[in-house]
Amino acid sequence: MKRLILVRHGKSSWEKDLPDDERPLKKRAYNDAELVINGFKSAFEKPFTIWSSYAKRALTTAKIFKERLEIRDEDFHIKAELYTFDAPVLLQTIKSCDNNVDQLMVFGHNPAMTEVVNSLGSSSFENVPTTGLCVIEFETDSWKDLKNGKTLLYLFPKNLR
Secondary structure, three states, X not given: OXXXXXXXOOOEOOOOOOXXXXXXXXXXXXXXXXHHHHHHHOOOOOOOEEEEOOOXXXXXXXXXXXHHOOOOHHHEEEOHHHOOOOHHHHHHHHHOOOOOOOEEEEEEOOOHHHHHHHHHOOOOOOXXXXXXXXXXXXXXXXXXXXXXXXXXXXXXXXXXX
């Protein structure tokens, strides 16, 4: 059994004229992360492996989750391939995960996140919002064989406020 936790990065700031991958989080993103973490924390047990895009907004969001969920440094990885807006690239990256990992938490970007959530899970969403989290479980022992998963949980900040 494999469990995939997909998290879209927190709300980012457009205040300064920065390259896309350098945009920081807005203050609201920190509050949203706390709401989602609190809802998620009691529902699932470790261990988790975390993969994050290197973009500042995704990496900062991932680090908040890492700290609050007490994820070990050796289970936290930055993946250049996750800085993508393309669902096939995101899915290919996820499918490259080592089969020794049973629970993978991925921090990335839309529209890829929403498209992958909708293509793999049993629930469909018009849009996975910033700091939105979806947990999908699969009856397989291989990441390469991900398909027809069951959406176990979704946490969207506006529903938790």
